[in-house]
Amino acid sequence: MNFSHGQQDTHLTNIELIRSISEKIGIATTIIADLCGPKIRVGSFIDGKIQLQKGDTITLDTNPCMGTNNLIHSQYQMLAQEVSFGTRILLDDGLLEFKVLEKT
Known part of the structure; x- marks a missing residue:
């Protein structure tokens, strides 16, 4: 996820969605965060x-x-x-x- 752009609440919603789908389908998912310099x-x-x-x-x-x-x-x-x-x-x-x- 590119945290250089967007809002914190949008990123949180996306993370929660990824975790929910990951749990639902039974596949562990890693979320990679790209932080701006x-x-x-x-x-x-x-x-x-x-x-x-x-x-x-x-x-x-x-x-x-x-x-x-x-x-x-x-x-x-x-x-x-x-x-x-x-x-x-x-x-x-x-x-x-x-x-x-x-x-x-």
Whole structure:
């Protein structure tokens, strides 16, 4: 089950349904939970938005700043401590994917 999306009561209903059916048909069932990682929130942009193209190099900065086409403010203060060279960083539920090239 993907717990990154949906509501707690919906997940509980689904779990209860799975357990009920499992008991009814006499087959043990394991429920696997997919938990989301930390959410990386970004700050505001000078022009309200930016345009990124595949292959663009950007800087994620935890110091408060207005974003540009090559600088994005991240409110996730532990970002630099938790990534290393080659780490994939996903934003917008995976719609945007970045690869760490260096960190300072």
